Amino acid sequence: MDQSSSPDASAGDHWPEFPDFVASRGRHLLRTAFLLTGGDAHLAEDLVQEALGRIFVKWRKISRLENPSGYAQTVLVNTFLSYRRKRSASERVTDEFPEVGVDDPDPALRLTLLRALAELPAKDRAVLVLRFWEDRSVEETSTALRLTSSVVRSRTRRALARMRDVLGDDIEAAVRRPIDPQGAPGAGGPNPSTEKAVLRHAH
Amino acid sequence: MPTDDEFADVFARALRGAAELAPEPVRHAALAPLAEQRGRRWRRRRRTALAGALAAVVLAGVGGFAVVGHGPFAAGPAGPPEPVLPRMTTEEVLGTITGMLPHGGVRVITSGGAGDPGQHRTGATILFDDGAGESILTITAERTDRPPAETANCTDGFVVPQDSCDRVVRPDGSVLTIDKLRDRTEADKREWRATWAAPDGRRVEVTEFNGQPAAASRPNPPLSAEQLTALVTGEGWERVFASLAPAPGGPPSAASPAPTAAQGPSGEELLGRLVPLLPSGAAVSGRDAGRGVLTATVDGRTSMLMVAVDPPSQRGRDDLRGTERSPATPLEVRDKRRDGTLVVTNRFGNGKGATDPVLHWTATVYYPDGRQVRISEWNGENGYTFRPGDPALDVDALKAIATDPVWRS
Numbered sequence: 093m094d095q096s097s098s099p100d101a102s103a104g105d106h107w108p109e110f111p112d113f114v115a116s117r118g119r120h121l122l123r124t125a126f127l128l129t130g131g132d133a134h135l136a137e138d139l140v141q142e143a144l145g146r147i148f149v150k151w152r153k154i155s156r157l158e159n160p161s162g163y164a165q166t167v168l169v170n171t172f173l174s175y176r177r178k179r180s181a182s183e184r185v186t187d188e189f190p191e192v193g194v195d196d197p198d199p200a201l202r203l204t205l206l207r208a209l210a211e212l213p214a215k216d217r218a219v220l221v222l223r224f225w226e227d228r229s230v231e232e233t234s235t236a237l238r239l240t241s242s243v244v245r246s247r248t249r250r251a252l253a254r255m256r257d258v259l260g261d262d263i264e265a266a267v268r269r270p271i272d273p274q275g276a277p278g279a280g281g282p283n284p285s286t287e288k289a290v291l292r293h294a295h
Numbered sequence: 296m297p298t299d300d301e302f303a304d305v306f307a308r309a310l311r312g313a314a315e316l317a318p319e320p321v322r323h324a325a326l327a328p329l330a331e332q333r334g335r336r337w338r339r340r341r342r343t344a345l346a347g348a349l350a351a352v353v354l355a356g357v358g359g360f361a362v363v364g365h366g367p368f369a370a371g372p373a374g375p376p377e378p379v380l381p382r383m384t385t386e387e388v389l390g391t392i393t394g395m396l397p398h399g400g401v402r403v404i405t406s407g408g409a410g411d412p413g414q415h416r417t418g419a420t421i422l423f424d425d426g427a428g429e430s431i432l433t434i435t436a437e438r439t440d441r442p443p444a445e446t447a448n449c450t451d452g453f454v455v456p457q458d459s460c461d462r463v464v465r466p467d468g469s470v471l472t473i474d475k476l477r478d479r480t481e482a483d484k485r486e487w488r489a490t491w492a493a494p495d496g497r498r499v500e501v502t503e504f505n506g507q508p509a510a511a512s513r514p515n516p517p518l519s520a521e522q523l524t525a526l527v528t529g530e531g532w533e534r535v536f537a538s539l540a541p542a543p544g545g546p547p548s549a550a551s552p553a554p555t556a557a558q559g560p561s562g563e564e565l566l567g568r569l570v571p572l573l574p575s576g577a578a579v580s581g582r583d584a585g586r587g588v589l590t591a592t593v594d595g596r597t598s599m600l601m602v603a604v605d606p607p608s609q610r611g612r613d614d615l616r617g618t619e620r621s622p623a624t625p626l627e628v629r630d631k632r633r634d635g636t637l638v639v640t641n642r643f644g645n646g647k648g649a650t651d652p653v654l655h656w657t658a659t660v661y662y663p664d665g666r667q668v669r670i671s672e673w674n675g676e677n678g679y680t681f682r683p684g685d686p687a688l689d690v691d692a693l694k695a696i697a698t699d700p701v702w703r704s
Contacts, residue, residue, distance in 0.1 A: 126317035144330030
């Protein structure tokens, strides 16, 4: 067994609590990135690694902040906004997907929502994710994105209106649908959307 | 018709539902080491860019000019037009992958095509069922700008529980790594990772779980080491790589990497100096020279110690000033010496401001020339079994070690 490590590993700037931070926040960061990228899992992972890499080099200072987690989210969003590679249409959530332990009533809605997000300008997407996923105030969002509060408000309005256009009335019906006591989605028979999941057989 | 506020509430709920679709398998165990690696690379590039920028200033003085990139996501200097790559549809990439898998059921979570201009990575996340239950697999093929020495390594077993890691350099110079990891807290979760990396930057990685990362549903992941090897080294990847553009930084240089700026003594040297400084009777039971880590038992208490020494630098001098200006965390004790040296001991929990329970014990010496000596301690055998309680060495003992003149020699 060869336990070789990267040549970098001998660099003397390893801060002990960084892995703990990543272990506790990595999942949430990935989800944020997933929304920011409109459902591009590979790019989301890339962004999270990039953001965490940037956090790592300043970890000594960041770890002293009152809210390192919030700082990390901001770094992630700014990493996303600085990502200038031409957006590839290649890596997306597919039409066919399994139920993977989710409790949202309408899987199809989630796909539509991700696609609608992906079509928004990057900054509008960032505004929506910070406001409605991160639950940040207008002021916090404006600070994170270096925008004025009024710009955040106008972008929020515009982006929400766009989402409403795309998602239509389905969103309300789907999200407000009651959840049965066991937490299973949409009581009353199978959801046609989940039947889109296609079973493929290799060989 | 909901009002705008009502719609915003509904949208927030829908957004949370959409976030649930984010696949779990993000190489959880390896995320921190990968981020560290990327951070160090980013820092090196920034330094290189700075040096390049200085050179550009000189060039500008004699009528020339230069363009300097700023990190991995930045567009580089305008070059020749990108070659047109053969396109592969999502279905074709998926078909290639499933063609290299053993017999079983496949359900797709995400998948990608190849051949977009500038696209250097593709892959898929699937649920694979070998008959014993579905497990998540993430498969990624990419062209990187880094050699196998940086992209195909075993995860540090001191940080993540590891059943085994086999790393083999193949005759063609490519490296194959099979890393079998466990979860830091839940013993039944497994994460097996196979990586194949070629000297020209091509890299295939497969990560598989025993079920889903959040919920193990079978004893082991579905693909054996042999099956993982067959998958990451399969001939099917040739077509995929033909459709992937070079990484933004180009393929790795054939030349050996230039030595980086002085980084201080090696981990082996550091541990050699640390051991004699331990209290008499201390027993050393494990060591990882790569990270400057060892496990020591003193009076029946076992802890992991990590030592790091940075040579004098401007960054270190900035750190010293920054530390003095920053507010102290609750259990932090600062001792400013006459010669300007600052000695800081600290105890904290899950976060620098947390004190209940205390999980980390540290002593750091900031010398006026920027040199730093850091000793960190976890109350446990490694980086994942630490627990509250009394560690092998208290902070005063750590302080005595960190301030020893041996680190300055």
